[in-house]
Amino acid sequence: MNPTLTTLMAHRSIRQFTNQPLTAAEVDALVTAAQHAPTSTFSQQYSIISVTDPAKLAVLSDITGHHWLERAGHYFIMVADQYRNQQLTPTTTTTTANLHSLDKLLAGIFDATIATEAIVTAGESMGLGSTIMGSILNDAQRVVDLLDLPPLTFPILGLAIGHPAEQPEQKPRLPQPLMHFTNGYQRLTADDPSLAAYDRLITDYYHARGSHQRDETFTHHIISELSRDPHQRASILTTLKHQGFLDD
Ligand SMILES: Cc1cc2nc3c(=O)[nH]c(=O)nc-3n(C[C@H](O)[C@H](O)[C@H](O)COP(=O)(O)O)c2cc1C
Structure with a gap:
């Protein structure tokens, strides 16, 4: 270090x-x-x-x-x-x-x-x-x-x-085998034991942290993030074009 x-x-x-x-x-x-x-x-x-x-x-x-x-x-x-x-x-x-x-x-x-x-x-x-x-x-x-x-x-x-x-508290990150690959992409399988272990780690983190405690796995967090209204920020593209980007 x-x-x-x-x-x-x-x-x-x-x-x-x-x-x-x-x-x-x-x-x-x-x-x-x-x-x-x-x-x-x-x-x-x-x-x-x-x-x-x-x-x-x-x-x-x-x-x-x-x-x-x-x-x-x-x-x-x-x-x-x-x-x-x-x-x-x-x-x-x-x-x-x-x-x-x-x-x-x-x-x-x-x-x-x-x-x-x-x-x-x-x-x-x-x-x-x-x-x-x-x-x-x-x-x-x-x-x-x-x-x-x-x-x-x-x-x-x-x-x-x-x-x-x-x-x-620090938020624990994904185990490296789930995000660092060698010579090609390693596809995730839903039953990967290291994903289950990470879900438990994140649940423990959310339970133990000092504020905003909740009962949540990483998988659940991602599902809820991706369940937000996709049109919520649809105006980004309009503003980008208004600013002259991607306007052809
Ligand atoms: C591109 C980007 C956008 C972010 N936007 C917000 C935000 O709008 N509000 C917020 O509270 N945190 C925001 N964050 C912080 C993340 O929530 C935070 O990095 C993540 O939860 C991991 O926590 P940590 O930084 O404490 O490790 C953002 C981080 C990045 C990289």
Whole structure:
């Protein structure tokens, strides 16, 4: 073990924070760490928006349903961004087709997502805790309007970060034979004993943890996640197209 592995393997999402805001130097260190993350084709196709305006944080807490984000030490929105590179590029049929393509949308999503994890890990190495929020996509258009996002940008993730006021139990992950294969995909069989063992482990985790205890296996968790209304976030595609992605 080394300090980086120790940090990575100690990860847990933090949803309760002390009321101590991050300093400007801490925010700068986190953004600098994000900037050093790998970036597809060295195109740096993402931007980071620090949201400090309490009125805007209130709107984000409404969109996500996570009212505790208003008490975080800092809040970032990670944005997939082809707009900046569009400004650098002469408009031709080819550059336009590229900028609006699925390929470039994915590249922006990869860049923004990898940068997000760099902030999470950098923060944890600094004694901070965080929670990534995909739930900003409950109303992507409202986030676009709130932050005045230009065409060819799209909000991917929120990130609440701050000084932890909780130390939740770690959530056990899948046994590696169920998710790490060699030279080809290993199909799951429903009666795999390691799945049953993992279901028991997750049941024990939910029973033993300090808050939000419940009676649930991993299998049941996945079934309930996949039983949500699939149209709940159907507006994501509309907003993506409104922002100029996938619009041909
Ligand atoms: C892409 C992504 C989106 C997430 N969105 C949310 C979210 O909207 N709200 C939330 O409370 N947690 C969110 N999380 C955190 C996960 O719930 C959390 O990582 C998972 O339950 C495992 O727990 P752990 O991070 O404590 O190990 C998100 C995580 C990822 C990677």
